[in-house]
Amino acid sequence: METIEKLTKTLRSHGMKITPQRLMIFKVLENNTSHPSAEDVYKRVKKVYPAVSFTTIYKTLETLRTLGEVREFTIDDDRKHYDPNTNTHHHAICSTCKKILDVFEDFSPHVKLPDFFKKDYTVSGFQISFFGTCKECN
Amino acid sequence: METIEKLTKTLRSHGMKITPQRLMIFKVLENNTSHPSAEDVYKRVKKVYPAVSFTTIYKTLETLRTLGEVREFTIDDDRKHYDPNTNTHHHAICSTCKKILDVFEDFSPHVKLPDFFKKDYTVSGFQISFFGTCKECN
DNA sequence: ATAATAAATAAAAATGATTGTTAATTACGG
DNA sequence: CCGTAATTAACAATCATTTTTATTTATTAT
DSSP, rough: OOHHHHHHHHHHHTTTTOOOHHHHHHHHTOOSSSOHHHHHHHHHHHHHOOOOHHHHHHHHHHHHHTTTSSEOOOOOOSOEESSSSSSOOEEEEEEOOOOOOEOOOOOOTOOOOOEEEEEEEEEEEEEEEEEEEEEETT | OOOHHHHHHHHHHHTTOOOOOHHHHHHHHTTTTTBBHHHHHHHHHHHOOTOOOOOHHHHHHEEEEEETTTTTOOSSSOOOEEEOOSSEEEEEEETTTTEEEOOOOOOOOOOOOOOGTTEEEEEEEEEEEEEEEETOOO
């Protein structure tokens, strides 16, 4: 995810409008490492724009995803999570409180599919989920 | 997941009844490497027991999960998938057809969190999702 | 600036997966 | 067999998300 100036240019270059809602949703996500759900984002935006609708949150998150500004993912949960960090990284999920921590270690030199897989599958990337318990829940 | 005889004993030891529906759902899952959703299981069971209800499928899958007979997971999808193989293994997901392949390589010697994580998190296991394209979709 | 207009928004309804409720049915110990 | 508690099927409810529609707003050209 880039700066808000960069986002503004990206939106414009796609013929999209610069709206206060979009900017605020972007700001909520910017440098956010809490992996919020759509509802989490909604609550944060609502504090500043009480009239904002859930529809706008969903639509904007989808827009940002399409523009490559956020990554959407699910981890054994019934809702989607959004991560402004679109660089390759991994997650550690606390089985108790469901908090998601970022893991920036580069495992790519050690994580490769066996050769016989090459005829069946082309790998574009991989994602590791570490399950366990966080400090607070221990 | 064990044999049907083993399941029978497990159910009995938990004071649970041996019903045709439970046995059929188990059979559908047994040695099944297609990672079916609840709906997939429902369709398969319905062929033999046309009167079976979705409720029973969901309840039974939950029961089997509680008994440790199946593993439930989600991968960037809006439905849960069920895997009778509860041993540690990983998945390769085709971005096009969403088919999930099993990856039995043991990455545990090479996938460890950095030491500074030890004070923040206790790892109980990890799961790798390989994203890419399968043979048929290539 | 201002009006035209295409895009975005809010509100409301719809959808799809899953869960809860209830009354009827069934497995199984006595 | 019978009684009873567990399980089932049918149905309603819920929750996250998507779609629809009418209104509002950001932008572009006047």
